[in-house]
Amino acid sequence: MSALEPILLTIITASTPLLLAAIGELITERSGVLNLGVEGMMIVGAVMGFAITAMSGSPYLGVVASMFAGMAMALLFGFLTLNLMTNQVATGLALTILGLGLSGMLGEAFIGQPGIKLPVLHIPGLSDIPFIGTVLLSQDILVYISLALVAAVYYFLFKTRAGLVIRAVGDNHTSAHALGYSVLKVRYLAVLFGGACSGLAGGYLSLVYTPQWVEGMTAGRGWIALALVVFASWRPLRLLVGAYLFGAVSVLQFHAQAAGIGLPSQLMSALPYLATIVVLVIISRNQAVTRANTPACLGRPFSPDR
Amino acid sequence: MRKLSKFLVTAALALGLGAGSSVADEALKVGFVYVGPVSDHGYSYQHDLARKAVEAHFGDKVETTFIENVPGGADAERAVERLARSGHDLIFSTSFGFMNPTLKVAKRFPKVKFEHATGFKRAKNMATYNGRFYEARYVMGQISAKASETGTAGYIGAYPIPEVVRGMNAFMLGAQSVNPEFKVKVVWVNSWYDPGREADAAKALVDQGVDVILQHTDSPAPLQIAQERGVLAFAQASDNIKFAETSQASALLNDWTPYYIERVQALLDGTWEPTDTWGGIDTGMVKLAPIRNVSDEVKEAAEATIAKLESGEFEPFTGPIYKQDGTLFLEEGVTITDEQLLGMNFFVKGFDAALPN
Numbered sequence: 001m002s003a004l005e006p007i008l009l010t011i012i013t014a015s016t017p018l019l020l021a022a023i024g025e026l027i028t029e030r031s032g033v034l035n036l037g038v039e040g041m042m043i044v045g046a047v048m049g050f051a052i053t054a055m056s057g058s059p060y061l062g063v064v065a066s067m068f069a070g071m072a073m074a075l076l077f078g079f080l081t082l083n084l085m086t087n088q089v090a091t092g093l094a095l096t097i098l099g100l101g102l103s104g105m106l107g108e109a110f111i112g113q114p115g116i117k118l119p120v121l122h123i124p125g126l127s128d129i130p131f132i133g134t135v136l137l138s139q140d141i142l143v144y145i146s147l148a149l150v151a152a153v154y155y156f157l158f159k160t161r162a163g164l165v166i167r168a169v170g171d172n173h174t175s176a177h178a179l180g181y182s183v184l185k186v187r188y189l190a191v192l193f194g195g196a197c198s199g200l201a202g203g204y205l206s207l208v209y210t211p212q213w214v215e216g217m218t219a220g221r222g223w224i225a226l227a228l229v230v231f232a233s234w235r236p237l238r239l240l241v242g243a244y245l246f247g248a249v250s251v252l253q254f255h256a257q258a259a260g261i262g263l264p265s266q267l268m269s270a271l272p273y274l275a276t277i278v279v280l281v282i283i284s285r286n287q288a289v290t291r292a293n294t295p296a297c298l299g300r301p302f303s304p305d306r
Numbered sequence: 307m308r309k310l311s312k313f314l315v316t317a318a319l320a321l322g323l324g325a326g327s328s329v330a331d332e333a334l335k336v337g338f339v340y341v342g343p344v345s346d347h348g349y350s351y352q353h354d355l356a357r358k359a360v361e362a363h364f365g366d367k368v369e370t371t372f373i374e375n376v377p378g379g380a381d382a383e384r385a386v387e388r389l390a391r392s393g394h395d396l397i398f399s400t401s402f403g404f405m406n407p408t409l410k411v412a413k414r415f416p417k418v419k420f421e422h423a424t425g426f427k428r429a430k431n432m433a434t435y436n437g438r439f440y441e442a443r444y445v446m447g448q449i450s451a452k453a454s455e456t457g458t459a460g461y462i463g464a465y466p467i468p469e470v471v472r473g474m475n476a477f478m479l480g481a482q483s484v485n486p487e488f489k490v491k492v493v494w495v496n497s498w499y500d501p502g503r504e505a506d507a508a509k510a511l512v513d514q515g516v517d518v519i520l521q522h523t524d525s526p527a528p529l530q531i532a533q534e535r536g537v538l539a540f541a542q543a544s545d546n547i548k549f550a551e552t553s554q555a556s557a558l559l560n561d562w563t564p565y566y567i568e569r570v571q572a573l574l575d576g577t578w579e580p581t582d583t584w585g586g587i588d589t590g591m592v593k594l595a596p597i598r599n600v601s602d603e604v605k606e607a608a609e610a611t612i613a614k615l616e617s618g619e620f621e622p623f624t625g626p627i628y629k630q631d632g633t634l635f636l637e638e639g640v641t642i643t644d645e646q647l648l649g650m651n652f653f654v655k656g657f658d659a660a661l662p663n
Contacts, residue, residue, distance in 0.1 A: 003513070006509065006512075006513045007510075007513060010506060010509045010510065010513070013506075014502070014506055017502075104343060104345065107345070108345060111345045111347055112347045112526075112544075112546075112548065113548065114526075114530065114548055114549045205501075205502065209501075209502050209505060210501040210502060210504075210505050210525070210527040210530060211530065212501065212525075212526060212527070212530065212549065214343075214345070214346060214347065214499075214501055214525055214526075215343040215345050215346065215375075216343065216375075216499070217501050217502070217525075219497070219499070219500040219501070219502060219503070220500075221502070250503070250506065251506050251509075251510060254493050254495075254506055254507045254509075254510035254511075255510045255513070255514065257492070257493045257494060257510075257659070258460065258491040258492075258493050258510050258511050258514045258516075259491075259514065260491070260658040260659040264662040264663065265466065265494035265496060265662040266496060266662060268494070269494070269495070269496040
């Protein structure tokens with residue numbers, strides 16, 4: 001057991017930023033908006049989380065800052081794509097480039113400084129239970145938030161009226177508009193939620209995963225989150241499976257390498273991608289259901305006047 | 307000014323324009339191309355420190371420009387070409403992956419001088435330079451074998467290229483000189499720079515029982531994990547003691563300053579030649595950060611080895627050396643040639659894992 005615990009802890013750490021960013025993007029895409037700027041929102045969240053923590057001494061303030069930083073980026077994206085109706089793909093890519101550059105500038109003063117790590121929330125009694133307590137109930141607040149978000153998003157999307165409205169807006173914005181729902185308002189909220197989650201994912205990187213600020217530290221995780229949303233066919237529970245599978249395989253392949261298993265390291269590094277794609281494609285093999293899950297208006301701009 | 311010129315070069319790159327030098331000034335223009343951000347606190351950061359030192363040393367006589375975050379391949383070619391086209395006289399292209407792109411540009415701009423780090427292709431106007439980093443790795447191997455209780459170290463590599471493999475082999479030879487049974491677990495992350503993956507790799511190694519961590523990747527993440535888990539670690543490219551106050555045993559440091567100043571001076575004097583420079587601990591191009599967090603005995607032994615390397619009387623790769631499969635690589639007393647070092651694509655005896663092709 002004792003050998004397994006640290007491995008599981010590492011897997012949770014590797015999976016949480018992907019899960020956080022992806023669950024936000026899932027809501028954004030469900031409302032019909034494709035925001036390819038996840039990487040950019042994440043990295044700005046990472047630098048702001050680190051900066052505010054370093055200046056205030058409180059990693060919790062840092063978490064809040066990373067969330068608002070992600071939302072600010074998302075607001076900009078929302079204004080451009082929803083109000084000015086710019087191309088969502090191009091704007092999303094621009095947001096990523098902007099985020100990478102902006103974060104480098106903002107973070108210049110914090111290079112080479114060790115950060116403060118977000119503390120583990122110790123739950124009296126529960127955290128000491130062997131295994132379950134030491135692995136699952138000895139986490140920092142962001143891990144709990146990420147798991148709670150999956151449950152909340154599932155419930156919200158499929159069991160509440162507001163969730164139905166989001167899906168309606170994403171599937172057929174003209175009809176939703178005709179029924180009297182404000183498409184732009186719904187999409188703004190969805191985009192902001194996506195930004196907040198991406199920001200938190202970035203904060204997780206600079207406050208828990210590796211408590212430091214270095215330029216480009218997201219290293220493509222935003223793109224993995226985007227891919228996870230598609231391969232999970234916009235379903236929250238599949239997303240949870242996908243994120244944890246990706247995290248697990250990427251950690252276990254290091255263990256396999258360290259144990260001297262003779263597979264080429266290039267193949268090992270590709271394994272998380274391969275395994276996640278294969279598993280999620282198998283889960284989503286029913287094409288009719290997958291098509292029904294795909295937001296039909298994804299990426300299409302909406303103008304109330306037309 | 308530097309920021310401005312950097313901005314201009316970046317803008318020129320973005321617009322696809324050659325920034326022709328409109329002002330005929332007499333300052334020598336020296337350009338630098340980096341693979342990472344100057345703020346990586348590692349490899350590119352060290353090159354940039356040397357660039358700043360060049361500016362400070364020559365004052366008005368030299369003007370420098372840098373382009374950071376350049377990936378290998380076509381992007382590198384564009385970056386080097388922009389510098390060549392915008393009137394730079396000397397261009398330092400600082401990553402192995404820039405070798406072929408730099409050579410291509412060098413052929414098109416015969417009047418511009420090029421300097422490529424860590425590669426092996428030269429031309430009439432293209433010199434190469436590199437550090438014998440493996441010398442420092444040998445010392446680290448000795449320290450590790452003396453300090454380790456489990457007799458096992460973990461080594462995080464970026465890619466299985468000769469530059470990295472050489473370091474691993476030197477480390478192993480250093481460790482075996484103390485403990486012939488010493489084990490090294492190798493993990494490849496297939497990236498020079500991904501703090502998260504580097505941290506995951508370090509955790510996996512510690513979970514498998516190593517109590518020393520080596521890295522040939524660029525972020526301080528493995529050091530932080532070492533500090534967290536209470537094992538020894540060696541930093542790469544910069545002294546990162548702040549990240550691991552009670553864990554960092556030493557750090558491999560690259561000091562490019564003397565070389566850069568020497569080369570710029572040579573161009574100013576008109577004595578520049580396309581040389582092949584390979585500097586080790588003896589020339590000061592490779593250094594070790596102060597040795598900390600080990601016993602005095604370990605420290606003294608390491609310093610004795612460093613002194614031998616400084617005087618040039620000792621070569622880590624001296625036979626008998628056997629390859630992993632047991633075949634003899636170097637006969638008793640024979641020292642390795644630079645060609646053999648450059649093409650090193652095998653593990654020495656003692657590694658358990660196979661080297662990926």
